[in-house]
Amino acid sequence: MSAVVGVDLGGSKIALGLVNAENAILSRRRIDTEAAAGLDSVITRISAQVASLRRELPKGQDIAAVGVGAPGPVDPIHGDLLTLVNLPGISNTPFRRALSQRLGVPVALDHDAKVAALGEFHFGAGKKRDSMIYIVIGTGVGAAIIYQGRLLYGESNTAGESGHMTVDPNGHLCHCGSRGCLEAYASGPALSRHYATATGETIDGAQVAERARAGDVTALQTLAEAGRALGIAVASLAMTLNIELFVIGGSVAQADALLLNPARATLPGYAFKTVAERVQVRASQLGEDGAILGAAWLARARGKLS
Amino acid sequence: MSAVVGVDLGGSKIALGLVNAENAILSRRRIDTEAAAGLDSVITRISAQVASLRRELPKGQDIAAVGVGAPGPVDPIHGDLLTLVNLPGISNTPFRRALSQRLGVPVALDHDAKVAALGEFHFGAGKKRDSMIYIVIGTGVGAAIIYQGRLLYGESNTAGESGHMTVDPNGHLCHCGSRGCLEAYASGPALSRHYATATGETIDGAQVAERARAGDVTALQTLAEAGRALGIAVASLAMTLNIELFVIGGSVAQADALLLNPARATLPGYAFKTVAERVQVRASQLGEDGAILGAAWLARARGKLS
Numbered sequence: 001m002s003a004v005v006g007v008d009l010g011g012s013k014i015a016l017g018l019v020n021a022e023n024a025i026l027s028r029r030r031i032d033t034e035a036a037a038g039l040d041s042v043i044t045r046i047s048a049q050v051a052s053l054r055r056e057l058p059k060g061q062d063i064a065a066v067g068v069g070a071p072g073p074v075d076p077i078h079g080d081l082l083t084l085v086n087l088p089g090i091s092n093t094p095f096r097r098a099l100s101q102r103l104g105v106p107v108a109l110d111h112d113a114k115v116a117a118l119g120e121f122h123f124g125a126g127k128k129r130d131s132m133i134y135i136v137i138g139t140g141v142g143a144a145i146i147y148q149g150r151l152l153y154g155e156s157n158t159a160g161e162s163g164h165m166t167v168d169p170n171g172h173l174c175h176c177g178s179r180g181c182l183e184a185y186a187s188g189p190a191l192s193r194h195y196a197t198a199t200g201e202t203i204d205g206a207q208v209a210e211r212a213r214a215g216d217v218t219a220l221q222t223l224a225e226a227g228r229a230l231g232i233a234v235a236s237l238a239m240t241l242n243i244e245l246f247v248i249g250g251s252v253a254q255a256d257a258l259l260l261n262p263a264r265a266t267l268p269g270y271a272f273k274t275v276a277e278r279v280q281v282r283a284s285q286l287g288e289d290g291a292i293l294g295a296a297w298l299a300r301a302r303g304k305l306s
Numbered sequence: 307m308s309a310v311v312g313v314d315l316g317g318s319k320i321a322l323g324l325v326n327a328e329n330a331i332l333s334r335r336r337i338d339t340e341a342a343a344g345l346d347s348v349i350t351r352i353s354a355q356v357a358s359l360r361r362e363l364p365k366g367q368d369i370a371a372v373g374v375g376a377p378g379p380v381d382p383i384h385g386d387l388l389t390l391v392n393l394p395g396i397s398n399t400p401f402r403r404a405l406s407q408r409l410g411v412p413v414a415l416d417h418d419a420k421v422a423a424l425g426e427f428h429f430g431a432g433k434k435r436d437s438m439i440y441i442v443i444g445t446g447v448g449a450a451i452i453y454q455g456r457l458l459y460g461e462s463n464t465a466g467e468s469g470h471m472t473v474d475p476n477g478h479l480c481h482c483g484s485r486g487c488l489e490a491y492a493s494g495p496a497l498s499r500h501y502a503t504a505t506g507e508t509i510d511g512a513q514v515a516e517r518a519r520a521g522d523v524t525a526l527q528t529l530a531e532a533g534r535a536l537g538i539a540v541a542s543l544a545m546t547l548n549i550e551l552f553v554i555g556g557s558v559a560q561a562d563a564l565l566l567n568p569a570r571a572t573l574p575g576y577a578f579k580t581v582a583e584r585v586q587v588r589a590s591q592l593g594e595d596g597a598i599l600g601a602a603w604l605a606r607a608r609g610k611l612s
Contacts, residue, residue: 025420131461143546147458154548155437156584165542166576167474178541178576185546236471236483240449242460270472278462 002064006295017073019291067295069115106303117144119294124285138250185229209255231266249284308370312601338467371609373601375421412609424451425600430591491535515561536574564606
């Protein structure tokens, strides 16, 4: 098996990794997305980084394919971008085909949460498991459901919007317009907002996690409320889907036990005892590498030429 | 294709139907379950009814298989009963094999909500659809998820316990011990309890529906509260699974628009606009025949000899 390149295309940053046949990341790159510059510019800059990674391979070796995880719904059949909510400059464009044509290698594309889930499922916290729900908590909250080894997409490719499950119908208003979504409790901006409401001080979600680790009681309470919301959502998902492994990733998940322990403690109050006992809520093992390794897995499994 | 027999094995009644190759029910039987009499007795009485249905076929024709829907989790691989919560006399017994040996024809067995869902999916409200969530509302609330034509079972065969999704974490206590389960709002006993709390008068769920149809304001409010809980659960399921057809069956579902309209009205407040617009919440088309036709479908698809 040849090497492949995994690309994590984010709203502000693009991370790339050269991945060998043993699924080790040999080399990395990180550049700004600059989505406002438009599709051609993003493709040109990704291509330059892929070319640079290619040159690191021993003479005679080449990459077999490129995989990309991107924000927003992606059509898994055609693998073209449908809507990139956070990348207005390159929305609704045949991104995968354009990149494949530029590079002359097969390219596979999928939604970023699904790609990170594939990484954790094949190489991280979900290794050797049959099914897994990956919940990514950052600026937003998204999920990817792997059932018997296969990602679920749903009828219009929007499966996994579990950040907008209702955890309290009378709870906080979510920016999506609904009330009491998981995202209105557990996302970075939600942590920031709730901390500011309690203290008058505005810091971001990562800083709330940092202060909680340092013993700040309000920060701990903010994370505990987020964890409780996460636990309620996990309980409802476990009751409905009977999937037993939940892997929590994303920047807020770095709060780790301060977020996950309240979630674990909430679970038995909202699920059958027999279900709650089997459910494991784990932090992602691969962190940001999950997206690169998942994209690399996707490249091998689904990479298509132009 | 030969005829088959579909069996709806309930906690108090057993309904059987002789189903021809065109999936029409030619003849029906209905007997008491008398689960307390034990497995042998139940099998003997089912066998007598199957024999009686067989005799109705023209000379030279016979049934090809028998399908059974039963309460409680069923192992879909072996098709034997795991736990029949409401049938203590015949719990944890190799029911399918015993019945197949007695009848000398292949028998297939699955969970009652799943079997009724198969009926609606193949012959009723879900005909020609790709995916469907069936929610049965009666003494309890259960669900069956059909994704791309296949039932989801989960890792321990308990998928579909969506009656115990949390619709309000501070809401009514459910008999399962959790708080705010859908079942604590929408089941027959929940309707009865909430009506009694408001009026001091104890009537069952079907009677609440009847009074609502006659214009009783408290009964209407009780159903509206149940419908709102249903709408919240449907919204969360639709966001997570992106399945767009919800079929509501079971005795309480006979309240129809008085239950389903409040659910439909609640949906947009708890799901993305784009998702809510695509979701259809429909009453089951087949009523009690759904279980018989689903069991007949199961018999053809999965019937196994002893």
